[in-house]
Amino acid sequence: MAEKTSRSKRVTEASPQESNSPVGVIIVLVLFVLLAMSTGFAGVIVVLSLVAMLFLHELGHYLAARRAGMKVTEFFIGFGPKIWSFKKGETEYGLKGIPAGAYVRVIGMNNLDPVAPEDEHRAYKNAKFGQRLLLASAGSLMHFLIALVLLYAVLVGNGINTDESDWTVKDLRSGGPAEVMGIESGDRIIALNGVPITDWWDFASNIAGLPNEEVTIQVSRNGDLVTLQGNIGSRVANADGQDYGFIGIERTKFSTIKAGPIDALGETGEQFGLLSYETVKGLGNFFSPSGLSDFFTEVFDLGSTQSPTNVGVGEGDEGRIVSVVGATRLGAELTETGWTGLFLFLATINVFIGIFNLIPLLPLDGGHVMIAFYERLRSRNGTRYHADASKLLPITYLVVFVLIAIGVAAIYLDIADPISL
Helix, strand or coil, rough: CCCHHHHHHHHHHHHHHHCCCHHHHHHHHHHHHHHHHHCCCHHHHHHHHHHHHHHHHHHHHHHHHHHCCCCCCEEEEEEEEEEEEEECCEEEEEEEEEEEEEEECCCCCCCCCCCCCCHHHCCCHHHHHHHHHHHHHHHHHHHHHHHHHHHHHHHHHHCCCCEEECCEEEEEECCCHHHHCCCCCCCEEECCCCEEEECHHHHHHHHCCCCCCCEEEEECCCCCCEEEEEEEEECCCCCCCEEEECCEEEEECEEEECCCCCCCHHHHEEEEHHHHHHHHHHHHCCCCHHHHHHHHHHHHHHHCCCCCCCCCCCCCCCCCCHHHHHHHHHHHHHHHHHHHHHHHHHHHHHHHHHCCCCCCCCCCCHHHHHHHHHHHCCCCCCECCCHHHHHHHHHEEEEEEHHHHHHHHHHHHHCCCCCCC
């Protein structure tokens, strides 16, 4: 037995060295080159950001395990075949060929995970309740921390809330009502029929309600007040044949309002709360019977219902789950608008993953949180209760199957019917 154990140890220690082949690294580099060719440099930035995010998720688990004295045997970025690794102490660190995630292996996560007798005191299943709870939730807590940092950076560096009253005319439709009236690029519209305009939406809604009407518009032009008159155009708004007014102008972008370093603390909490609320609401709608039915109906009916091109996010796309393919595409589009777009995209992704991962079902981290609470409630008079993980295997397999099915379907949708901003 001693000889067998020794041989096994030698093989384990040698395997990281055998995996450090340059072939795997070259393959990964080629994949990144292909990614850059298909999505541009912005796509590479997004993928690297997502990989870094997954690394930080697992770093949260790793630090919580080490702080509790648990034994960590592996810390890898990616899945599949090893392409590079090294061993320091009792932990093997490295990269694997499929950069679609990361993992940390802590011994004794449940009663089905064999643990050497000398390591029993360092197994997750034998740790204190608070230590197990912290380790199980550490990944999500790391995501929330990342999101808070990103939101704070955007609020201080650029601002999130927009000033919808701060806009001017950017461009005009050739021959449109605005051009006929004499409105020019750079004009600031300040009143409609003598009523002050508070913001863009106030102006747009009033114009929509005045099809074919003659109006008076006051604009500020180079510091001078200019009064113009003319007729509003009209278009058919819906199948009922109701007309709405249009004027044919394009506005400038709304300016954002930067927050001070102190004020941004409170605003960061507000934005985080809003993102969390929308995420919980979206997940609830998606995983409802009607939500899942609509999703898979869209998948199976795509061939007969999709239009030749998808030029925007429509009602059918609202709340749709996107795969890593769709997320990379959307993230690249946002990144091309600047660092603010990238940071807000990553903040949203982090909040989503953090909350999704806390769903109380195995193999998600929330399943381990649920088990920790269950074991705590079942423990009596200093006697520790251990849940039997084998009883949870059927529902765990079902959850894995559903997640894989949703993931594959989402990838198919993102390729066949991509969402664009």
